Amino acid sequence: MRDNHPPPPTSDDDHRSSSLPDLARGGQITDSSSSKTRPGPGSSSSSLPQPGSGSELQAQFPDQVLENVLENVLHFLSSRRDRNAASLVCRSWCRAEALTRSELFIGNCYAVSPRRATARFSRVRSVTVKGKPRFADFDLMPDDWGAHFAPWATALAQAYPWLEKIHLKRMSVTDEDLAVVADSFSGFRELVLVCCEGFGTRGLAAVTSKCRLLRVLEVVESLVEPVSEDEVDWVSCFPETQTHLESLVFDCVEYPVNFEALEGLVARSPGLKKLRLNRFVSMPQLYRLMLRAPQLTHLGTGSFSDSEALEQEPDYASAFAACRSLVCLSGFREIWANYLPAILPVCANLTSLNLSYADVNADQLRSVICHCRKLQILWALDSIGDEGLQAVATTCHDLRELRVFPVDAREESEGPVSEVGFEAISKGCRKLESILFFCQRMTNAAVVAMSKNCPDLLVFRLCIIGRYRPDAVTQEPMDEGFGAIVMNCRKLTRLAVSGLLTDRAFEYIGRYGKLVRTLSVAFNGDTDLALKYVLEGCPNMQKLEIRDCPFGDAALRSGLHHYYNMRFLWMSNCKLTRQACQDVARALPHLVVEVINKEDEAAVDDIELLYMYRSLDGPRDDAPQVVTILH
């Protein structure tokens, strides 16, 4: 096994090189040019080079010039993949890049410590941190597993008082953490929380009241929990004067907001472009807000219903007609279908429509979708049926992303969408790049058809709800369908499989899925060979999440050459033994190998969950008791 060190902490999915010296240590080398005057953050002017210590003057001067030139050039580099590459050229490039990186992306909060990250990058203005792996969303991890934002909040507050943006995904964030954010960054502009939990309205209020320059506040699919009986009216906490708000998203907040305060806020936010309301905002209230904000481009419509039918209903369609810039619609949380025609005036310009909380049938959908010629993104419920999918295929020839969610998620159900609608989509929407499709029945033929009709697919996620379900017509495994996808969709980077699959499907993935970075496997495969094919065949694999598959120790060992190149490996309820996990931990010291036993009483050899990831800073110290970190 190659003795390679993990790449520097901020390498992302795209980073391809594997056998590189550990330049993360570069962060600990003192900056020999620190005696020079440096430009402040965000400034693009170059400084005059100052002499260093005498004996090094001759050697340093040309380097300093080069470094200054480099810094100015590097300011233009925004892609983190490019920056990672630049940082690996030599030490001085590494330093220069570190000083000019303004966006810090941490794909796994435990892969690097806050201290190390802030020590290397001193001029950061925007931070993204991701915590738990995706399968944690499905109750497969203990609640108190970790991904606490608190240590990051503290470190960021110390290192970057000028910080403007924080994006968090699947992190555990408390009200106290939000208070730290609100108190520490006077120029704070943007807070985005996706799939986070642990905070409530009190935390939101801290942000809205203290961050006077706030432009973006987005709480997406997050659990906003009650701290005490009293909720805080966070909307009223915005400053009384005109705000800088451009985006306000709170559609997942499960508490009513103070509508008068909201209306006043919208009225004094002339820059507001994105507004996504929660389901406690009724149709008449939506109407009033839309009249105040005709400049909106993205609108989440709240409940899209009313608690009672009014005597005189406002002309909802006219409110939509007044919003000439609207391109993205979502919400419809408790839709009264007879209100749906109100959106007709904006359909022609819509590029994104999210009806995934709206139980509408094919006819209702058709009535609006037939006007949506420019639609690129559609999320819907399977209540639209195969007929509804056909209607989409007929009109939306520019569609890039489709997601179809099930109304009834039980395995025994007969579903309203099938291979018929699926194939229709493939024929009508040739530019499709991303699909997530839940169904109760599917055929290889339809999947093969999509692989040929939609060669631009980057993301293919098919979820046949009935586990181990074969091709509905031939009763064969679904191997050929998924095989065709990896064979024909040459750009594919993300794949989720389902249905009855043998090792053959994985042989295809290993042979053809050379660009696949994320793979989700559940209740599939026959033997260790399946996982071996993938680990040996897919050099770009970054995130591998596997549950309830008969893969065991031999399969685990077959990936030792690759684990340092991955963000993580998740295997739950497979056939792993503790010993094998221990062996991996010993073989790869920079890997953090977390296991949870099936029964938490005895140290039983059966592993319920293996979650392992590379880290520059060793095992974490905040793991709950049920988690054992092997070494």
Added chain:
Amino acid sequence: MQGSDENMVLSSEDSSSPDETECHLQLGLSLSLSPYATSSLSSRSWTSSHSHSVLTNNAPTSQVVGWPPLRAYRMNSYNSHAKSQVTEVFNSMVENSKANIAVVRKSSDNGSVDNSIIGKENRNPRTRSSLFVKVKMDGVPIGRKVDLSAHSSYETLAQSLEDMFNEPNTVLTCKVGLNGVNHGIIAGADRHSKLFDGSSNSVLTYEDKEGDWMLVGDVPWWMFISSVRRLRIMRTSEANGLDWKNRTAD
């Protein structure tokens, strides 16, 4: 999607008197239920033809943990519309009664009794359709979440928890005694049999707003809903402080 009661295959034979004493609902969990709960249970009983019934739970999720891969948030939202319509009916009925607390019972057509009891306070009503609380079972490392607003009685809740912590292939252990008579005993599970062997060595408890751990079933359902913070399926041996053994439902 509404009302797990409707899917319960039960006859609504009213066989007991109003002051029915103890009813042990032992679905592997021992729930000593209070008079508030038993007065509705008294209208159901097991018949011999149901002695091997597997109660189907009309919960939105299948019995396999985390499958299909939909976030609880999304699953819950599909329910909220149906529930909120029901809630609004109740709320308007309650408003009409001009009382702080109203007891509402509604019998649906198929004979099952909807025993949701709504408490309404004087200040602005807060309709909150989802009420996910965490559930932890002793000995099981990974906890779950259950949506309490999808239930209207302790029965359905206990059923749901039984499903959650059992293997999908397991036949439920179910023993319901009314008037002290057992109506049906079913073969137990092969896994977790030491937990669900019918000898009820587990007890369902909850933590309330004040942080105290209480036995589930002591208070009316609506009161439980408004004060529960999380659930724990506790080993009987650890539940001594809750004084459940000595409870009778007088």
